[in-house]
Amino acid sequence: MLQLLPSGKVNPLSSPAEATPRQDQMREQLLSDVTACLGDALVESHINVGNDLCVRIATDAWATSAAALKASLGFDYFCFLSAIDWMPSPFGKGEEDPTAEREERSTEIKQGLAGGETRMQVFARLVNHRTHVGITMKTDVPDATPEVPSWVSVFAGANWHERETHEMFGISFAGHPDLRNMYLPTDFEGHPLRKDFPLLSRMVKPWPGIVDVEPLPGGGDEDEAEGSAQ
């Protein structure tokens, strides 16, 4: 299932005007190469015009897809690997009074580009160092057993990134040689970057600056604020 961006949308950031369609074509060409290379392992894709190509890989084929892209399409530069917890934070942004009545918050899980079916996704980025084109890869992490195949045998540099993801999200990587904690004490409980892990300092004291626009002394600021708002 390919989900391409409507071609009418032009990214204003790709500054040379004539470069945008070329870059588009380049990423569409790249996507067809990636599709041919990965076959069924590619679940969904999305082109961020002029910026990035995002593909979602089947969980079982996570490591083999990376190896295939490295071997046949020259994606040999390992940029990073991490995860996203798509669950909305049950604590909000900690800006409200902790003693006040809790507002009802949305608990709907909505994944980002290239879709998804699970609460957590592992994502990583590879770059072809000759053409300087990168690709963002995502994969679903099964909710029941949060485990995906490890990339260490493909990219040795994934070792530390997977250790970090393991301690921060509680996702394990099958085939990783040594999933020790990088930052936290060994007996630390919880996974800090999961959305349901509270940021304790915010629980104790609300953040005073969630809206950092304060009226200037002397007043008369309101009109200007109205005027410059789009």
Next chain:
Amino acid sequence: MTMIGDRQQLAYIASQAADARVNVELETEGMTLNIGPQHPATHGTLRIIARLDGEQVLWAEPSCGYMHRGYEKLTEVRTFPQVTALVNRIDWLGSFANEVPFILAAEQLMEIEAPPRAQHIRTILFELSRIANVSLFLGDLGVQLGAITPVFFAFRDREYVLNLIEGATGGRFHPNFDRIGGLKDDLPAGWVDETRAVMKKMRKFCDEIENLLFGNEIFESRTRGIGVIPRDVALQYGMSGANLRASGVDWDLRRDQSLPMAWDKVDWKVWTHNDGDSYARCWVRLQETRESTYIVERLLDTLPSGPVMTKVPRIIKVPEGEAWISTENPLGEMGYYVVSKGDLGPFRVKIRSASFNNISIVPWLLKGVYVPDIITILASLYFILGDIDR
């Protein structure tokens, strides 16, 4: 033979016997050497545990986390404009350069672009951060090898650059000057002329360092052929910046991607070296610092006039979407993967910092080297602790 002579002889025999015992012990047992967390060579608090056989490292592993501040979690409870105050503390020596990719990612999601003058000034300040950052590396390099003089030169001349950054932004180390849609302020009067003068001084500083260190016999013998990283290993560990270019990969994000910055407006050169050893990494950084002074001068020549801020709402809400922007920071590739849900603050920010990848190669690289080389290799990789731990 006198009494004293006898005593001397006995003492000599005893010391020889003690040495022999020590040698035997070392050969049979090996030894674990702990370097840090407080060590002058670690630019902060990095701890390295090395298992030695005599003078040779069998196994080494850095232990991180002494400076983990949880910025990825903290960004989730901040608004977009507030995040720059956090991220310029990641690599504290080149702090302005940390703000730029985050702001560019936010601007990309909002589909706005800074005015040309703001792009120019951003690029100039970015390169000034690089000069301030890497000049300290060039001075520090000598100290790791026992040469004291370069570090005094570095601290003396870096101050001129920090004064420039302070003059323009108000902060020596943490400018917090980049805004979504442009910059906080325009340049102060007289700043351009002063910058030109300082760039000449910094080129003189580069020449001084080159004369003091490069070509020095001790420096050459301690760095040539030490800590060699082949290009395919460098790539699969995600090394970036001067470390990657010293392994012969001709790749500079300033040149090789199109960003709304001003690097493509002027002429400059990407320096590479094919050796991949400690010497190559130092040499590439020296050339880059000199090249940066030229970039700044040429950008000052072509500085456009106009506003430094585009029209943005006073309360900034960033539309739903995902953006990845990375730039060539003083330490290497620094990128932000920003996920927005249309709120005041980001939903998730993955901070890809250069030093984390650059240091992850250490267990591979230190295998088999000799103890004194540990420090020179670490110094030549050049990392900032805040950039590893985030």
